[in-house]
Amino acid sequence: MVMWLDDPSMKHLNWRMLLLANTAPAILFWLLSSLYLKESPVFAAASGNLQEAHDTLHEMRRLNGKEDVNIDFERTSESSPQGRLSQLPAGRSVALCIVCFCYNLTIYGTFTAFPQLVPRLMHSETESAVLELAKGACLEIPGDLFGLLFALSLPRKWVLYLYFIGTATSSVLFASGTEQGLILGFYGNKLFPQMGSVSLFVLAAESFDTQIRATGTALALGVGRLGACLAPMVYEFTTNSFGTYQAFFHMSSILLILCLIFTAAFIPETAGKTWLRPTESTPLREDIKASHGTITDGSTTNDGNIWQPAC
Structure with a gap:
């Protein structure tokens, strides 16, 4: 639209004006984000803001129409293993x-x-x-x-x-x-x-x-x-x-x-597959998928994998 108003032939465009006009959506989304975008529940929990993390999960559950999903979690005393490039x-x-x-x-x-x-x-x-x-x-x-x-x-x-x-x-x-x-x-x-x-x-x-x-x-x-x-x-x-x-x-x-x-x-196919493996001490729950979040519910498998809430 801005190019159309400036020069429909695109032969004599005012590029400075175009760049300035293109900042308008960024400013708009910045304002909307500051008002409505919630913090990652993973980051909030890791920062000690457990109530904020729980409130965000509750809102996510409501928006997805999954009121029956359990969103309770607890922080483990031991830190989660961090991925390193050498592990990839x-x-x-x-x-x-x-x-x-x-x-x-x-x-x-x-x-x-x-x-x-x-x-x-x-x-x-x-x-x-x-x-x-x-x-x-x-x-x-x-x-x-x-x-x-x-x-x-x-x-x-x-x-x-x-x-x-x-x-x-x-x-x-x-x-x-x-x-x-x-x-x-x-x-x-x-x-x-x-x-x-x-x-x-x-x-x-x-x-x-x-x-x-x-x-x-x-x-x-x-x-x-x-x-x-x-x-x-x-x-x-x-x-x-x-x-x-x-x-x-x-x-x-x-x-x-x-x-x-x-x-x-x-590259292996990943559709419909999960990398979480069941063990005798922690049975596999059908409603857990590997792509869902990273806040732990405090339980770990024998091989070190950390189980995640289904939300």
Whole structure:
């Protein structure tokens, strides 16, 4: 909307004004967060604010319509074992880092490329470049909805395979330079990454045992954000080195195919599975899942795993 008001052709944009306008949503969400966002119950309990942690869990239970779930917990006298990098499974961790890095590198690379390329390659004389970008942005919304649906109903890796193949194909089509290829490639690069993002980040969290989950997830997502930071420079470097925008999109398609291979070879499927194991002293409760929180109820298994409340 701001670009439309400034210059629909995107040829003489006031970038300082655009940056200032983009701070408005951040300020709004900061105000809403300060008013309504509650502290993590894990952090509150670890800081000694047990009542605050209990109140937050009670609100979470009410919002999820799970009034029958027990949210009582007690702090253990012994501290929970902390995950270290040396405890992470090497092959799986490296593969997840590569996949998260390439996901961010390719998607944020297109965020850099499309505002430069769409005005030059795609829009017609009767349609503004801003409108074309807006149509692509709107396509991300059904992509998110499909991604949520697929994450709830399909194995994580199947959804990722669809993302890898769909986005790689879209990148090749956009690099073809033909009118039809540009259109299909542009919209495909908007749709498929949104479909894969939910399953990718859920897979990253579920791929580690509860004791090392925070460490493993932080490592994978942190390396991914590094890819996002480098994406604009990588796009500019490949474009300047090869003299064409097509180099970046060909590189993206190759990286995504490599990610498909790494995912198939080194990352196990996690949908419907749990890393918590039952023992004779602590029977497995059917309502406990490995992805639910980290506040302990004070009981541990013989192998050191810490059981968690089902909320």
